[in-house]
Amino acid sequence: MTRRERFDSRELAIVLSHYELGVIESIRDYPRGSRRAPKVRIRTQTGEYLLKRRAPGRDEPHRVAFSHRLQLHLAENSFPVARLIGTRDSNNSLVQHEGAVYEMFEYVRGEHFNGSNRATQYAGYALAHLHRLLGGHALVSNPPDASYHAAPGLAGHVAAVPRAVSTVDVKASEADLLRCCAYLREAYDDAVRRVESLGYSRWPRVINHGDWHPGNLLFHPDRRVAAVIDFDSARLEPRMTDVANGALQFSMRIGQNTEDPTTWPEALSAERIRAFVRGYDQGAATPLTDAEHQSLPWLIIEALIAESVVPIAATGSFARIPGAPFLAMIERKVRWLTPRAERLVTFVRESQR
Structure with missing residues (x-):
């Protein structure tokens, strides 16, 4: 299991000295999101704030500056994002200390995703609004462009999974892991071929959020989106990669035991996938094309596999969940x-009627 990173007191004192927050009343750990990116919630006389240390690999200053430019541009256009807090002396949106990068946000209150079709539709609409505001907006000359689609290093990650899992879980069956990984590799490659056959490489590229899931959105009581957070994965790629991953994340069905994937239903919520796409089409500058609709189930499969294999290959687990049962669930x-891909596309298309 990957240990959750935490701040030490000296680190906090040095980083906080760069900000003018007023008298600090309390500092509490905020154990949400990536376990490699520690966060604290800070209450002061002037308000509440969230301090975050960027995770390794997501902390290159040019990449952080790119995501901050996105957030500032969105805020200027009244899109709901958490306000970045600048430093005292230079109003810089990031602080660097001993090789690490830190960012401070105004703490945003809101409700978590409640699993309803209404909230899902608003999540799709908000994603379309984000794409519309960022479409064609040249914020940097070379934005990140990594993708879960046709990821060049995926084969190596798949090959590394059995050893990584066995290192942390001696009870895991190597034979089962090898069989599962072989199936997932074949399914991923098949999905890539199907997406490419639809013309993916020729689709326009736009700036994507890159990690559009329920944990990165907060909602108002009426289920409209109150705030979008965590732009660490923002990148340039066809909009459909964001749409498909969002549809996947908002349609996942998890059992009552959130840490036991053997109890999770195998089916995704087709109703929520349709609600998400309906919301996206309502907010998009142009609705999804026929080819984009056809790519939806195959991009979902790519995202399912890539977004689980990569962290498990690195740590042997998926957050707190052992890698073997998690991959079996995938x-x-x-x-x-x-076998339901064509039916799903037909079902989702009904949202356009």
């Missing part, structure tokens, strides 16, 4: 979706 979902 396999079940891929096996459920593959």
